[in-house]
Amino acid sequence: MSFVRNLFFSLRRYRFLLRQLVLRDFKVKYKRSVLGVAWSLLYPLLTMSVLALVFSNVFRFSTPGVSYIAYLLIGLTWFNYFSEASNLCMSTIVANFPLINKVYVPKYIFPLSKCLFVGINFLLTLIPLYLVILLTGTGLCWQHLLLPYSFLCLFLFTLGMGFFLAAVSVFLRDMFYIYGIVLSLWMYLTPVMYDIDIITNRPLRFLMSLNPLYQLIRFARTVILSHATPSAAQFAGCAVPALLMLTLGAWVFKKKQDRFVYYM
Numbered sequence: 001m002s003f004v005r006n007l008f009f010s011l012r013r014y015r016f017l018l019r020q021l022v023l024r025d026f027k028v029k030y031k032r033s034v035l036g037v038a039w040s041l042l043y044p045l046l047t048m049s050v051l052a053l054v055f056s057n058v059f060r061f062s063t064p065g066v067s068y069i070a071y072l073l074i075g076l077t078w079f080n081y082f083s084e085a086s087n088l089c090m091s092t093i094v095a096n097f098p099l100i101n102k103v104y105v106p107k108y109i110f111p112l113s114k115c116l117f118v119g120i121n122f123l124l125t126l127i128p129l130y131l132v133i134l135l136t137g138t139g140l141c142w143q144h145l146l147l148p149y150s151f152l153c154l155f156l157f158t159l160g161m162g163f164f165l166a167a168v169s170v171f172l173r174d175m176f177y178i179y180g181i182v183l184s185l186w187m188y189l190t191p192v193m194y195d196i197d198i199i200t201n202r203p204l205r206f207l208m209s210l211n212p213l214y215q216l217i218r219f220a221r222t223v224i225l226s227h228a229t230p231s232a233a234q235f236a237g238c239a240v241p242a243l244l245m246l247t248l249g250a251w252v253f254k255k256k257q258d259r260f261v262y263y264m
Contacts, residue, residue, distance in 0.1 A: 071195075
């Protein structure tokens with residue numbers, strides 16, 4: 001836990017470096033792009049349109065009582081943040097080794113900067129999400145004020161996963177290929193495009209409900225679609241996995257960081 005405390009304590013000291021890394025990522029991502037940042041708004045809408053067309057018309061998925069389009073976009077928005085941020089975190093140490101090898105830089109800054117960079121994109125994707133919420137008649141309620149809690153837990157869980165992947169990928173480069181497969185499997189095991197209630201096998205449904213991303217997405221859907229305050233179990237279902245993953249990822253990263261230089 002000392003590593004986690006030092007991480008947040010050092011944020012103030014290295015905030016300039018962190019800001020420059022995030023700005024660099026923005027410049028690289030949207031370099032020579034005609035639409036630029038607008039892709040952060042268009043991409044989730046276009047992805048949602050394709051998936052909604054396929055799963056609502058071909059596979060006949062539906063969500064009784066709520067808009068399937070809003071249901072789908074909530075799941076995509078939350079899962080895409082985790083997918084993109086953890087993927088970017090995985091290569092941060094390997095990609096920044098020339099800088100790490102020349103000057104002292106706290107290594108945890110690199111995964112953290114990726115999570116913050118994708119977090120800004122996440123905030124931008126809330127614009128099309130709320131546009132869909134309004135257009136589908138889902139409506140607004142005061143419980144939307146609880147959504148930052150869900151994102152904070154998502155951020156901490158992703159950061160922990162990012163630390164873990166960044167450390168492991170230095171020693172096992174196969175992780176760059178393995179994790180892509182893991183993410184694909186993880187997405188289909190997370191009720192992003194379907195309702196978990198369609199699974200009739202109770203033991204399987206229980207196991208799927210233990211998925212941390214399911215808990216985070218379920219929290220957001222409870223707030224947005226049901227206009228309800230999540231239960232205490234839902235609050236714990238978001239916070240506990242997030243803190244455990246952050247602790248595990250930080251521990252692995254701290255234990256291995258001094259050996260990174262020998263595997264570059």
